[in-house]
Amino acid sequence: MxxxxxxxxxxxxxxxxxxxxxxxxxxxxxxxxxxxxxxxxxxxxxxxxxxxxxxxxxxxxxxxxxxxxxxxxxxxxxxxxxxxxxxxxxxxxxxxxxxxxxxxxxxxxxxxxxxxxxxxxxxxxxxxxxxxxxxxxxxxxxxxxxxxxxxxxxxxxxxxxQRIDPYNLQRLVAGLLEAMGYHVSWIAPPGKDGGMDVLAWTDPLGAKPPRIKVQVKRRKDSIAVDELRAFMAVLSDNDVGLFVTTGRFTKDAHDEARLQERRKITLIDRERLVELWIQYMDRLSEESRQLLPLKPIYFLAPS
Known part of the structure; x- marks a missing residue:
């Protein structure tokens, strides 16, 4: 004033x-x-x-x-x-x-x-x-x-x-999927993964489609369209693909995912990953929660 x-x-x-x-x-x-x-x-x-x-x-x-x-x-x-x-x-x-x-x-x-x-x-x-x-x-x-x-x-x-162990990042994503109600059947061990890091289903037995294939990348930069296409190559018609990154996706990658008619692909960047983590935090297992241990702090909202 x-x-x-x-x-x-x-x-x-x-x-x-x-x-x-x-x-x-x-x-x-x-x-x-x-x-x-x-x-x-x-x-x-x-x-x-x-x-x-x-x-x-x-x-x-x-x-x-x-x-x-x-x-x-x-x-x-x-x-x-x-x-x-x-x-x-x-x-x-x-x-x-x-x-x-x-x-x-x-x-x-x-x-x-x-x-x-x-x-x-x-x-x-x-x-x-x-x-x-x-x-x-x-x-x-x-x-x-x-x-x-x-x-x-x-x-x-x-x-x-950006510093989390890549394997722990895979476990973090798997824990989030379980909190969201999916059933994780496999997490890739350390080493080459063949283009897939996590495998999940909508039912406990894995008898009902779709099968959910997940690629997880610890990255600072943006995932480009060529890298997205390489992941989509491992998806069949009955698969749903999730590409998760601690970075972002380029505009071309977003356009490629959005315009897919046959393959179903969802992109989760770092902002969306944390938003989902916060949204489902009360459903996370204690073991999973420790992989990204967030604690809410309350402020008097500014005008």
């Missing part, structure tokens, strides 16, 4: 430059990038000023606080998406980036759209604060604190999945 006096140190022009450069970085990562990584890259391209390099009494650094505070306008404008600690640009954001090449105009438009969003809320506050350029926030807001805590939690989960 502002008292009518603009504080020195950050201008609308400066914020515009930060936000435009942030969008340049995000568009170099179509699948999104971890927030902390994006902010670190931003500072490499747009170094902090002496003012921005300072710290607040609470210990937070101005540079990161200014960046995070300013992204609120872009999120409410529908240009920036934040999901599980990952920041990415929306199609609308890409259009805005092309339409407003001037950094100040770019950020000003985002602020205008934020006002539109704010006025549509059931109980919009009636204050004068518009942007960090109008009234610099001198400590992290509850929203920013929550956001950073959530990002840190997801970063830990992603890091854990």
């Amino acid at each position: 502002t008292n009518g006096k603009k504080k020195a140190g950050v201008t609308r022009q400066r914020v515009g430059k930060l936000m435009r450069t942030l969008f340049e970085i995000l568009q170099e990562h179509p699948d999104g990038i971890q927030a902390q990584t994006a902010i670190a890259e931003l500072e490499q391209r747009v170094p902090a000023t002496a003012h921005e390099s300072g710290h607040y009494a609470s210990g937070g650094r101005r540079y990161e606080n200014i960046v995070r505070f300013s992204t609120v306008d872009l999120v409410k404008a529908g240009w920036l998406l934040k999901d599980k600690g990952i920041w990415s640009v929306t199609e609308t954001g890409k259009e805005a980036f092309a339409t407003y090449p001037d950094p100040t105009a770019f950020y000003k438009r985002a602020c205008a759209l934020y006002k539109v969003w704010k006025s549509a809320q059931p109980d919009p506050t009636d204050d004068d604060a518009e942007t960090v350029a109008d009234a610099e926030v001198e400590q992290a807001s509850p929203n920013q604190t929550f956001e950073q805590a959530e990002e840190a939690a997801w970063d830990d989960i992603w890091d854990y999945l």
Whole structure:
């Protein structure tokens, strides 16, 4: 909230430059990038000023606080998406980036759209604060604190999945399938698996189709269409294929899976894997639960 006096140190022009450069970085990562990584890259391209390099009494650094505070306008404008600690640009954001090449105009438009969003809320506050350029926030807001805590939690989960033993990852997926009501009959032992890591059925005896063949990959990068096709080659007409990865899938891979008419294939990336794990956590065996030991922590929801 502002008292009518603009504080020195950050201008609308400066914020515009930060936000435009942030969008340049995000568009170099179509699948999104971890927030902390994006902010670190931003500072490499747009170094902090002496003012921005300072710290607040609470210990937070101005540079990161200014960046995070300013992204609120872009999120409410529908240009920036934040999901599980990952920041990415929306199609609308890409259009805005092309339409407003001037950094100040770019950020000003985002602020205008934020006002539109704010006025549509059931109980919009009636204050004068518009942007960090109008009234610099001198400590992290509850929203920013929550956001950073959530990002840190997801970063830990992603890091854990990148380091998990591949065989334990297979066991994790098998445990999840069992919690979902399927019957796992086989988990590939360590070594070459012939293109299949887990075999499951819809009934205990494996007498009823379909047979579920699962490929599990511990990966940081995205699974491309050629790798997906190699897995689909081991599927028969009566099989259902599940391809699970701790990374993501390329657009071509998603298109290939979606357009299949004969083979049934479902893609599960890291986000979907964790979502299913949380959804079925109360049905997991204690042994399975220890393979990805998550614990819910409750926060007072920010406004």
